Amino acid sequence: QVQLVESGGGLVQAGGSLNLSCAASGRHGGQLFKLYTLAWFRQAPGKEREFVAAVRRISSLTYYTDSVKGRFTIFGDSAKDTVDLQMNDLKPEDTAVYFCAAETAPTTARQVNEYNYWGQGTQVTVSS
Numbered sequence: 001q002v003q004l005v006e007s008g009g010g011l012v013q014a015g016g017s018l019n020l021s022c023a024a025s026g027r028h029g030g031q032l033f034k035l036y037t038l039a040w041f042r043q044a045p046g047k048e049r050e051f052v053a054a055v056r057r058i059s060s061l062t063y064y065t066d067s068v069k070g071r072f073t074i075f076g077d078s079a080k081d082t083v084d085l086q087m088n089d090l091k092p093e094d095t096a097v098y099f100c101a102a103e104t105a106p107t108t109a110r111q112v113n114e115y116n117y118w119g120q121g122t123q124v125t126v127s128s
Helices: none
Strands: 002-009 010-014 018-026 036-041 050-056 061-065 072-077 082-087 095-101 122-128
Touching: 002 095, 002 122, 010 018, 018 036, 018 050, 018 061, 036 072, 036 122, 050 082, 061 072
Parallel strands: 010 122
Antiparallel strands: 002 018, 018 082, 036 050, 036 095, 050 061, 072 082, 095 122
16 A cells, blocks of 8 residues: 655645645555656535646656646655645635545546545645
């Protein structure tokens, strides 16, 4: 089993910045790591969980949802198996619980059901 532990998050005013971190550990398929993609999703109250950003573990190719492009940056460290999400110019509509996720096979990287492992989530609240 792979464990994902998130840190960061909190309360910030609109226009402010936050950094989320996620560390992966454990084994998948008997090997220390066979993770293909690390990603961040978010879920606001009463809404479905949605894709935010993803990074391919080996190629470092990144993907973003349109609403965060230019404001959020995802960083993956394949040596440490960590993934950070730097969030700048935060808006009240970014308020949500943010989840780290990992997948073990190449997919579109944007769908909830493509991910095998999930963190417990961390709250981000942006006040206006």
